[in-house]
Amino acid sequence: MLQLSNILIDGVVYGMVLFIISVGLSVTMGLMRFINLAHGAFAMAGGYVAAVLVREHGLPFAGGVAIAIAATMALAALLETFIFRHLYRKTELQQVLFTLGFTFACIAMANFLAGAYIQQLPLPEWMRGTLALGSRTLPRQRVAVVAAGLLVVLALWLLVSRTRFGIWLRASVDNAAMSSSLGIDIRLVQCATFAAGAGLAALGGVLGAELMPLEPYYPLKYLVLMLVVVSVGGLGSIWGTLCAALVLGLVDTASRYLASGYGSFFFYAAMILLLAIRPQGILRR
Amino acid sequence: MQMSGISMGTAGPRRRPAWHVYAIGLALIFALYWLFPGNLLILTRIATIAILVMSLDLVTGYAGLPTLGHAALFGMGAYGAGLCAKFLTGDPLLGLAVAAGAGALLALVSGAFLVRYQGLAFLMLTIAVVQIMHNLASKLQNITGGDDGLSGFTVDPLFGRYEFDMFGVTGYWYSAVSLFACYLILRRIMNSPFGLCCQGIRENRDRMAANGTRIYPQLLKLYVIAGAFAGLAGGLSAQINQVVGLDSLGFELSAEALVMLVLGGAGNLLGAIVGTALFTGIHHFAATANPFHWLFVIGGLLMAVVFLPRGFAQRAVRRLCGNTAAALSGRRA
Numbered sequence: 001m002l003q004l005s006n007i008l009i010d011g012v013v014y015g016m017v018l019f020i021i022s023v024g025l026s027v028t029m030g031l032m033r034f035i036n037l038a039h040g041a042f043a044m045a046g047g048y049v050a051a052v053l054v055r056e057h058g059l060p061f062a063g064g065v066a067i068a069i070a071a072t073m074a075l076a077a078l079l080e081t082f083i084f085r086h087l088y089r090k091t092e093l094q095q096v097l098f099t100l101g102f103t104f105a106c107i108a109m110a111n112f113l114a115g116a117y118i119q120q121l122p123l124p125e126w127m128r129g130t131l132a133l134g135s136r137t138l139p140r141q142r143v144a145v146v147a148a149g150l151l152v153v154l155a156l157w158l159l160v161s162r163t164r165f166g167i168w169l170r171a172s173v174d175n176a177a178m179s180s181s182l183g184i185d186i187r188l189v190q191c192a193t194f195a196a197g198a199g200l201a202a203l204g205g206v207l208g209a210e211l212m213p214l215e216p217y218y219p220l221k222y223l224v225l226m227l228v229v230v231s232v233g234g235l236g237s238i239w240g241t242l243c244a245a246l247v248l249g250l251v252d253t254a255s256r257y258l259a260s261g262y263g264s265f266f267f268y269a270a271m272i273l274l275l276a277i278r279p280q281g282i283l284r285r
Numbered sequence: 286m287q288m289s290g291i292s293m294g295t296a297g298p299r300r301r302p303a304w305h306v307y308a309i310g311l312a313l314i315f316a317l318y319w320l321f322p323g324n325l326l327i328l329t330r331i332a333t334i335a336i337l338v339m340s341l342d343l344v345t346g347y348a349g350l351p352t353l354g355h356a357a358l359f360g361m362g363a364y365g366a367g368l369c370a371k372f373l374t375g376d377p378l379l380g381l382a383v384a385a386g387a388g389a390l391l392a393l394v395s396g397a398f399l400v401r402y403q404g405l406a407f408l409m410l411t412i413a414v415v416q417i418m419h420n421l422a423s424k425l426q427n428i429t430g431g432d433d434g435l436s437g438f439t440v441d442p443l444f445g446r447y448e449f450d451m452f453g454v455t456g457y458w459y460s461a462v463s464l465f466a467c468y469l470i471l472r473r474i475m476n477s478p479f480g481l482c483c484q485g486i487r488e489n490r491d492r493m494a495a496n497g498t499r500i501y502p503q504l505l506k507l508y509v510i511a512g513a514f515a516g517l518a519g520g521l522s523a524q525i526n527q528v529v530g531l532d533s534l535g536f537e538l539s540a541e542a543l544v545m546l547v548l549g550g551a552g553n554l555l556g557a558i559v560g561t562a563l564f565t566g567i568h569h570f571a572a573t574a575n576p577f578h579w580l581f582v583i584g585g586l587l588m589a590v591v592f593l594p595r596g597f598a599q600r601a602v603r604r605l606c607g608n609t610a611a612a613l614s615g616r617r618a
Contacts, residue, residue, distance in 0.1 A: 035405065087591070092404060093351045094591045097547055100540065101587025108580035116577075216577075224412055224536065231409040265420040268413040275413075276398070279406050 005136065007254050013142045015249025016149030017211055021204030021222070022229040023156065023241045024197020030236015031173050031193055032088050037099035039201055039226060040219030041106040046072040046202020047214040048110065051119040061124035069202045076198030080191050088190075103219045111216040119214040121206065145207050152200065156238055169193060173236045228267075232274045234281015244274070244282050310468070314461045325453040327569055329525055332460035335561040336467050336518035338545045339554050343511040345543065346551035347475060348504060349487030350403060353539045354411030355515055357395070357418045360534030362388040362516025363523040364422065367435040370524065375441035377459070381520045388516015389509050391418075396508035400501060403490075412536065419534045435529040449525065456525040463521055464558070467514055471554055474510065483507050484552075544583065547590055 025039040050068035053059045059067070087095050127144050130137040160166040171179040172189050180186040205214065212222055233244035248267060255266035274282055317328055341355045365387030366380040374380070395414045402410060422429045429435050442448045447455045474480055482503055485493045494500055523529045532538060541564070549560020567586070572579040 029405075090591065092408075093345070093547070093551070096351060096408075097544070097587050098591040100544075101584040101590075104580045104584030104587065106584075108577045108584065111577045111580075224416070227409060227412070231405060235405075262424050263420040265417055265424065268416045268420070272398075272410060272413050272417075275402075275406060275410060279402060 003257060007250070007257050009138065009142065010257075011250035011253035012246065013145050013249075014211060014253055015246035016146055017204055017208035018225065018229050018249050019242050019245035020149055020152055020207060021201050022226045022233070022245060023152070023238060024194075024200040025226055026230045026233055026241045027169075027173075027236055027238070028194050028197050029230060030234075031169070031176070032190055034084070034088050035092055035095045035099065036084070037096060037223055037227075038102040038106065038219070039197070040221075040223045041103055042072050042076055042198035043201040043205030043208075043222070044106070044110060044214060044218040045075065045205075046199075047121065047205035047209055047218070048114060048119055050202075050206045051121040051209075051214060052114070055120065055122055061122075061127070065203070065206050068206065069199045072202035073195040073199040077191055077195040080194040084194070085187075085190065103223070106219055107216045110218075114216075116216055119209075121209045121214065141210060148203070148207055152203070153238075153242060160238060165189075165192070228271050232271055232282055234278075234284050237281050237283060240281045240283040247274070247282070306469075310465045314458075314465065317461070318457065325457040327565065329453055329456045329460045330522075331562050331565045332457075332464040333518050333521045333525070334542070334545070334565065335464055335558045336521065337515050338542050338549075338557040338561045339467060339471055340511045340514035340518065341542050341546050342551060342554060342557045343471070343475070343483075343507055343514075345546060346553065346557075347480065347487060348483045348507055350400070350504075351408050351543075352411040353408055353536065353543065354413075354415035355511075355542055356533065356535055356538035357411075357415040358388045358392055358512045358515035359519040359522075359538065359542075360418060360422070360529075361391040361512075362519030363529045363533045364429060364435060364519075365516060366520030366523040367438055367529040368428070370440050371435070371438035375439055377440050377443050377524050380440065380524055381463075381517055384520020384523070385513040385517040388519065389513040391516075392509045392512020393505070396505050396512070400504040400508055411539075415534065415536055415539055419531065419536075422534050423531055429529075429531075432531060434531065435523075436527065438527065440524045440527065449527070453525070460521050460525060463517070467517065468554055468558070471514065475554065479503070479506070487552075544587060548586065 021040075021043050024042075025036060028034055028036055028039075046068045049071050050065045053064035053067060054061055057064075087098055090098075123141060127141050129140055131140045131143050133143075160169060168179065168184045168189050171182070171184060172186055176186055205212075205218075212218065215221075229241060229245050229248060232248065233241035248270060251270045252264065252267045255262060255264075259266065278284060318325075321328060337355065337359050340358070341352070344350050344352055344355070362384035366384040369380045369383040373383075399407060399410050399414070423431050425431075440449055443455055443459055447458075449455050449459075475483075482493070482498055485496075485498070486500055486503065490500060519533060522533065545560040545564040546557055547560070548563055549558070550556030564583075567582060568579060571582045
């Protein structure tokens with residue numbers, strides 16, 4: 001019973017981190033049909049900037065993280081405007097190659113700027129220690145991750161279903177050419193979505209730093225994980241990504257608790273199963 | 286070299302390679318042996334990996350299915366050859382047959398499921414296959430040796446005469462001749478109606494289906510052929526190095542093979558060989574300095590490749606050959 005609740009809690013925490021990191025990738029892939037293997041680089045950039053600001057410059061945690069996310073978004077918007085948008089019309093293979101090369105360059109850059117070791121992100125007082133929740137005590141950091149994940153879900157839901165920008169976004173995902181001819185500024189939607197996705201990745205990089213340590217090979221190491229979540233969830237589907245992230249997070253955590261020798265065998269087996277049943281995404285028939 | 290490169294796209298099916306293809310191929314193998322006697326090990330590696338990249342070219346270049354899981358087939362062949370040498374027989378040629386069979390078997394089993402999909406779904410499923418094989422190999426420690434790798438097997442001398450020596454002379458000839466033979470066979474296969482049919486599927490799947498081609502069996506056949514050759518490459522690498530590491534089943538090897546293929550130009554067997562040589566050569570020089578420099582170089586190359594025309598390296602080599610030929614003939618005149 002205790003083990004079951006451990007699996008549930010850790011699985012949900014892991015799933016939330018996966019969701020926050022991957023949802024931006026899912027939306028950019030659905031909107032621009034752009035396979036962005038460099039998405040992990042934005043998560044790493046966010047984590048690195050936050051770590052340096054909080055640790056070296058003594059900024060408060062929340063402030064450092066906010067600046068890191070804003071910086072990552074600005075960087076992403078710049079890159080999108082000048083480089084990545086030229087890739088939208090290229091073939092899948094070319095997109096894969098370019099963004100993979102970009103990831104390699106980012107790894108080398110991170111090593112060059114910050115060294116080959118793991119970046120420690122000191123947690124603030126209110127995230128350390130444990131929180132008593134009924135009969136169980138939970139590490140506060142995990143509670144914070146789940147709360148942040150729920151907030152992101154809520155904010156995204158409000159943005160997508162209740163705002164004008166959300167209408168533009170949904171229209172563009174469904175049919176970019178038609179929305180453009182209806183007067184929607186498609187370039188603005190693409191650029192803003194890309195930047196927002198990168199910002200979420202940066203948030204995920206910060207929140208997941210305990211589970212996925214920040215090191216130069218970060219973007220490559222967790223790339224496959226993000227791609228799995230996105231492809232199982234279905235391109236451009238926020239709810240699908242949430243579902244896929246939670247299911248895969250639970251499967252992976254359960255297999256680590258119960259069958260640790262098999263590594264990520266069950267994770268990929270679950271992915272194959274889910275993709276075989278629903279190739280278009282977990283929530284789409 | 287040039288002729289065969291051109292004839293690849295234009296020649297009709299059923300044309301025997303001209304005699305000078307054999308002559309140039311064998312001359313190159315001799316020339317490299319005499320020119321770089323100190324670098325036989327790296328030449329051997331280029332030859333083995335080039336077979337893997339040619340096999341990847343069948344799937345990604347000819348049939349247009351981008352895969353990041355080709356190392357699964359390579360690793361399957363490597364473990365097949367290693368286990369065969371350990372438990373059955375040390376004969377290298379039999380070992381190669383076992384390796385090719387193992388690669389083809391995995392290709393058949395996984396391909397029966399994989400080739401139903403295309404695009405991103407196919408890409409992701411191939412990654413899953415390679416990760417599953419990697420985890421299985423690491424879990425089945427008593428068979429595969431797990432993290433320590435499979436070792437402790439010996440390979441008999443080739444044809445009962447040529448021992449695999451530490452300078453890699455036998456290994457070089459073994460792998461180079463295998464590469465040449467694989468090139469000739471694959472060239473024949475890809476110039477056949479079947480090869481053209483696969484290219485047709487890449488260009489327009491619906492139209493080929495409308496023409497009466499049954500897409501699924503053709504792609505499965507292609508995948509099994511590619512699996513046999515990838516397995517053979519793995520077997521060569523296992524026999525020559527006498528050790529099989531977990532990295533031969535890794536995602537990284539798959540990604541590197543894809544990079545090599547694209548560097549040389551996808552959809553062209555010679556391009557696959559040139560790309561492998563180019564990549565391995567650059568890796569050799571850049572990585573000895575600093576592994577992170579190497580990442581800068583390869584990252585830059587990859588980004589450049591996308592905005593350069595297709596088969597850039599091949600065209601550059603061709604132009605270089607043309608210039609050299611012109612210079613030589615000019616000097617003679």
